[in-house]
Amino acid sequence: KNQVEQSPQSLIILExxxxxxxxxxxxxxxxxxxxYKQDTGRGPVSLTIMTFSENTKSNGRYxxxxxxxxxxSSLHITASQLSDSASYICVVSAWxxxxxxxxxxxxxxxxxxx
Amino acid sequence: DAGVIQSPRHExxxxxxxxxxxxxxxxxxxxxxxxxQTMMRGLELLIYFNNNVPIDDSGMPEDRFxxxxxxxxxxxxxxxxxxxxxxxxYFCASSQIRDxxxxxxxxxxxxxxxxx
Numbered sequence: 481k482n483q484v485e486q487s488p489q490s491l492i493i494l495e496x497x498x499x500x501x502x503x504x505x506x507x508x509x510x511x512x513x514x515x516y517k518q519d520t521g522r523g524p525v526s527l528t529i530m531t532f533s534e535n536t537k538s539n540g541r542y543x544x545x546x547x548x549x550x551x552x553s554s555l556h557i558t559a560s561q562l563s564d565s566a567s568y569i570c571v572v573s574a575w576x577x578x579x580x581x582x583x584x585x586x587x588x589x590x591x592x593x594x
Numbered sequence: 595d596a597g598v599i600q601s602p603r604h605e606x607x608x609x610x611x612x613x614x615x616x617x618x619x620x621x622x623x624x625x626x627x628x629x630x631q632t633m634m635r636g637l638e639l640l641i642y643f644n645n646n647v648p649i650d651d652s653g654m655p656e657d658r659f660x661x662x663x664x665x666x667x668x669x670x671x672x673x674x675x676x677x678x679x680x681x682x683x684y685f686c687a688s689s690q691i692r693d694x695x696x697x698x699x700x701x702x703x704x705x706x707x708x709x710x
Binding site: 521522523524525526529569571581582584585586587 | 598636637638639650685687698699700701702703704
């Protein structure tokens, strides 16, 4: 069964500090992995998309890594800002006869405190 | 571009009533997705369309749920009859799928549905 597990469920960090979110998956056959940021009351916004051959991808202060061998991904936030307070969702896509099949992680809720 | 537009933003209805959620995708996008999000279950894909044709509806909970896409600029998600457990935020997203792989999805603001 395809699954995506994220950790931690939530974390609190001080403004200016770095943090790393984890995503482990058992999705096959793997197509791509995405990280989304979701602010409270809003729809998710894509941060990064990585395919099998990509190890790292950055979007400003957000850097995602992918280890397709161990089926792990991380999202690193550098020099956190108050606006980084949000839920971060890992989504893994599998190839399927009916197109890509998406499996969603439960998300990590990040709170950045001044 | 106005982005993905959803209406209504909030809907409160009584159990047993019909509910219709609406979505206007980004102009030029060829794929549209309906999602449901709850605290308990997180984000779930309900159904997605490609070129107005339903491709995968395996996430649709049951026969009370139906979705249509009569043209490239409009889609509806209907729940009939609604039940309290349908209370959730329903998101619509659209994308331009070319190679079937790494496409960006753009989400709408969501419709918060409360069924009492």
